Amino acid sequence: MITLTERQSLILKAIVRDYTEGGNPVGSKSLVQELPMKVSSATIRNEMARLEDLGLIVKTHLSSGRIPSIKGYRYYVDHILKPEKVDGQDLKVIQHSLGGEFHKIDEIVAQSADILSQLTSYTTFTLRPELKDSRLSGFRLVPLGNHQVMAILVTNNGDVENQTFTIPNDLTGDELEPVVRFIDDQLIGLPLQDVLRKLQKEIPLKLAKYLQDPDGFLDIFGSVLSKAASERFYVGGKLNLFNYTNQQNPKELQSLYSLLDQTDSLANVIGPPGQHIQVRIGNEITNDLLKDYSLITATYDVDRHGKGMIAILGPTAMPYSRMIGLMGAFQRELARKLLDYYRYFDE
Amino acid sequence: MITLTERQSLILKAIVRDYTEGGNPVGSKSLVQELPMKVSSATIRNEMARLEDLGLIVKTHLSSGRIPSIKGYRYYVDHILKPEKVDGQDLKVIQHSLGGEFHKIDEIVAQSADILSQLTSYTTFTLRPELKDSRLSGFRLVPLGNHQVMAILVTNNGDVENQTFTIPNDLTGDELEPVVRFIDDQLIGLPLQDVLRKLQKEIPLKLAKYLQDPDGFLDIFGSVLSKAASERFYVGGKLNLFNYTNQQNPKELQSLYSLLDQTDSLANVIGPPGQHIQVRIGNEITNDLLKDYSLITATYDVDRHGKGMIAILGPTAMPYSRMIGLMGAFQRELARKLLDYYRYFDE
DNA sequence: ATTAGCACTCTTATCATCAGAGTGCTAATG
DNA sequence: CATTAGCACTCTGATGATAAGAGTGCTAAT
Numbered sequence: 001m002i003t004l005t006e007r008q009s010l011i012l013k014a015i016v017r018d019y020t021e022g023g024n025p026v027g028s029k030s031l032v033q034e035l036p037m038k039v040s041s042a043t044i045r046n047e048m049a050r051l052e053d054l055g056l057i058v059k060t061h062l063s064s065g066r067i068p069s070i071k072g073y074r075y076y077v078d079h080i081l082k083p084e085k086v087d088g089q090d091l092k093v094i095q096h097s098l099g100g101e102f103h104k105i106d107e108i109v110a111q112s113a114d115i116l117s118q119l120t121s122y123t124t125f126t127l128r129p130e131l132k133d134s135r136l137s138g139f140r141l142v143p144l145g146n147h148q149v150m151a152i153l154v155t156n157n158g159d160v161e162n163q164t165f166t167i168p169n170d171l172t173g174d175e176l177e178p179v180v181r182f183i184d185d186q187l188i189g190l191p192l193q194d195v196l197r198k199l200q201k202e203i204p205l206k207l208a209k210y211l212q213d214p215d216g217f218l219d220i221f222g223s224v225l226s227k228a229a230s231e232r233f234y235v236g237g238k239l240n241l242f243n244y245t246n247q248q249n250p251k252e253l254q255s256l257y258s259l260l261d262q263t264d265s266l267a268n269v270i271g272p273p274g275q276h277i278q279v280r281i282g283n284e285i286t287n288d289l290l291k292d293y294s295l296i297t298a299t300y301d302v303d304r305h306g307k308g309m310i311a312i313l314g315p316t317a318m319p320y321s322r323m324i325g326l327m328g329a330f331q332r333e334l335a336r337k338l339l340d341y342y343r344y345f346d347e
Numbered sequence: 348m349i350t351l352t353e354r355q356s357l358i359l360k361a362i363v364r365d366y367t368e369g370g371n372p373v374g375s376k377s378l379v380q381e382l383p384m385k386v387s388s389a390t391i392r393n394e395m396a397r398l399e400d401l402g403l404i405v406k407t408h409l410s411s412g413r414i415p416s417i418k419g420y421r422y423y424v425d426h427i428l429k430p431e432k433v434d435g436q437d438l439k440v441i442q443h444s445l446g447g448e449f450h451k452i453d454e455i456v457a458q459s460a461d462i463l464s465q466l467t468s469y470t471t472f473t474l475r476p477e478l479k480d481s482r483l484s485g486f487r488l489v490p491l492g493n494h495q496v497m498a499i500l501v502t503n504n505g506d507v508e509n510q511t512f513t514i515p516n517d518l519t520g521d522e523l524e525p526v527v528r529f530i531d532d533q534l535i536g537l538p539l540q541d542v543l544r545k546l547q548k549e550i551p552l553k554l555a556k557y558l559q560d561p562d563g564f565l566d567i568f569g570s571v572l573s574k575a576a577s578e579r580f581y582v583g584g585k586l587n588l589f590n591y592t593n594q595q596n597p598k599e600l601q602s603l604y605s606l607l608d609q610t611d612s613l614a615n616v617i618g619p620p621g622q623h624i625q626v627r628i629g630n631e632i633t634n635d636l637l638k639d640y641s642l643i644t645a646t647y648d649v650d651r652h653g654k655g656m657i658a659i660l661g662p663t664a665m666p667y668s669r670m671i672g673l674m675g676a677f678q679r680e681l682a683r684k685l686l687d688y689y690r691y692f693d694e
Numbered sequence: 695a696t697t698a699g700c701a702c703t704c705t706t707a708t709c710a711t712c713a714g715a716g717t718g719c720t721a722a723t724g
Numbered sequence: 725c726a727t728t729a730g731c732a733c734t735c736t737g738a739t740g741a742t743a744a745g746a747g748t749g750c751t752a753a754t
Contacts, residue, residue: 025746027747027748040696040698041697042696042699042749043695043696043697045748046695046749049749059748060704063702063746064703064704064747101513103512104511138491138492140489140491142487142489142499144487144501144507145485147505148501148505150499150509152489152497154491160491164507165450166448166450166691250589253589254586261586372716374715374716374717375717376715386728387727387729388716389718389727389728389730390727393718393726395717396718408736409716409734410715410717410718697753697754698754699751699752699753700751701749703747704745704746707742707744708741708742708743708744709741709743710741710742711738712738713736715734715736716735716736717733718732718733718734721728722727722728722730723728724725724726
């Protein structure tokens with residue numbers, strides 16, 4: 001366990017701040033002016049040598065200034081940093097952007113990714129509240145004529161999912177009615193997970209009484225059901241990658257960029273909702289492509305409607321203090337907005 | 348009007364091919380070996396000087412080899428190139444990818460952009476057949492409970508558009524029925540454009556007889572209607588940009604990349620459906636960001652269901668011959684597939 | 695414990711040099 | 725007259741030398 005003296009701590013803090021803002025290695029002379037106490041550059045050099053021994057800062061070459069190591073950022077984040085109070089202007093932007101009218105949870109969560117990316121100039125990820133407690137609350141089959149039927153599924157959270165299918169011969173509403181009633185009788189009120197399970201086993205058998213050829217219908221129902229039960233993951237500010245990357249190699253840039261389209265890989269990296277706010281720096285991120293970046297994740301809690309996540313991806317040299325303050329504020333605002341939204345469907 | 352001798356034509360062709368394949372300026376010595384006739388490098392140099400006077404090829408510096416100018420590519424495309432017969436393997440890929448079952452036109456057209464980008468390694472655009480002749484063939488309002496209603500709109504082409512709305516107080520199907528019947532009576536069978544027009548004028552007045560507060564409903568109907576009437580534009584292989592760009596500047600790359608997300612700007616560049624296959628090279632493209640690239644557009648024709656477009660964006664140094672062959676084949680296959688699809692709704 | 699001073703290291707920019715590739719021109723050739 | 729061999733000339737790109745600037749580590753003095 002590393003313990004730093006007051007002065008060492010101040011020096012590390014100054015190095016992190018300087019490097020984060022200016023992007024250049026920090027030398028002893030420039031630190032003289034920035035530190036609150038009056039010391040010479042030689043003293044600072046001595047202290048820096050100790051910090052280097054501890055592995056908190058490194059040189060880029062033998063006689064260069066120092067930059068924080070991953071361990072240094074870690075120490076800074078864990079022991080030195082204080083979350084910055086969120087800027088009043090930023091808070092207004094958040095509240096205003098979330099204040100509009102939305103028709104879907106997913107719209108809110110997707111928009112959150114965009115706002116957050118605008119505020120930070122980084123890339124952001126948002127995950128809607130977990131669906132594990134979602135229950136099936138309605139199912140409809142709407143014949144549209146022209147060999148087409150739309151299947152609509154509603155959950156108790158107000159989520160609506162639909163899909164249109166082409167069928168061989170036109171059906172009327174009357175023919176579909178017994179099927180819908182069967183679903184209503186047997187499955188309404190069950191968690192989606194249970195419905196998915198039953199779909200594999202009992203339902204096909206029972207349904208055979210109502211329909212001669214249940215396969216087609218089962219495909220339709222299964223398809224729209226799994227659409228509703230899948231996790232939804234949103235990415236904001238993909239293009240911002242170009243602002244904060246120091247990757248020059250176009251090949252690397254491309255694979256990095258395409259990672260941002262692989263929502264399943266990313267969902268793994270972000271991990272399941274946890275506690276509060278987490279900072280992962282450099283190789284602490286479980287994806288080699290991101291080993292030169294930092295990831296801040298925050299879990300927001302919408303009571304019994306589950307937990308969701310927001311995250312930002314940026315350079316290791318990011319203004320952690322401001323970012324963490326911002327995440328905290330966003331987390332609260334988003335949770336509030338969603339609670340508000342759900343209130344409709346709770347009555 | 349430029350006319351080239353047989354030999355000059357062969358030299359230009361060889362320069363285009365060499366540069367397209369190798370990416371390096373082409374010198375007189377390397378051409379000696381590639382030309383079918385037996386001439387010395389000095390002769391070729393003389394011919395090249397003439398081609399340069401005509402503005403068909405240029406030097407990158409005083410003593411470099413030559414590369415085709417935009418005018419040179421133009422001449423090559425217009426007078427020399429023969430469309431390459433499409434590779435059997437490629438044709439199979441196209442037919443197989445379009446062979447599956449689709450539930451929507453837009454799925455087919457979107458998938459086309461992806462296939463084409465895979466086959467070419469470039470960026471591709473597709474535009475669904477024009478909707479100007481689309482007519483309204485059905486409208487539904489489905490109450491979902493929980494303050495939600497889904498509006499569904501169907502056109503005679505089988506296109507289905509829907510949107511879910513949150514409403515202040517729950518309505519039953521009975522209350523919505525007169526509205527739906529009103530729409531059915533007054534608007535079914537009309538072109539979407541006419542419906543849009545009427546929505547501005549007569550409808551609000553007439554509707555007042557059925558509903559106390561028609562504004563909410565008009566918003567809903569208008570929203571889903573304009574969704575159905577809007578042009579749909581798909582982009583494939585955005586990431587391929589990194590393969591063929593020679594842009595190094597990250598700022599430029601970023602604005603180029605973000606252009607690929609602005610479907611309306613792009614739709615303008617691609618232009619309305621025209622005749623056959625068109626090649627636009629460098630500054631012939633009406634967008635300054637694309638002045639170092641080439642665009643090949645092709646119009647496909649689905650009889651009375653209108654015309655759509657496919658396009659590929661690549662470097663000016665692209666294998667035009669192969670690309671044009673490919674576009675021709677794709678154009679035919681796509682038109683066939685869509686005719687097939689529409690046959691359902693024509694009965 | 696702190697500091698001044700200095701030798702040392704490494705980066706970065708600038709400049710000269712040189713081989714390689716290609717051209718244009720001239721004079722010779724069929 | 726078209727073609728060709730030969731040669732001087734130009735430009736690129738790689739390599740290496742040089743010098744200024746920034747920063748360090750160490751020593752000796754305070």
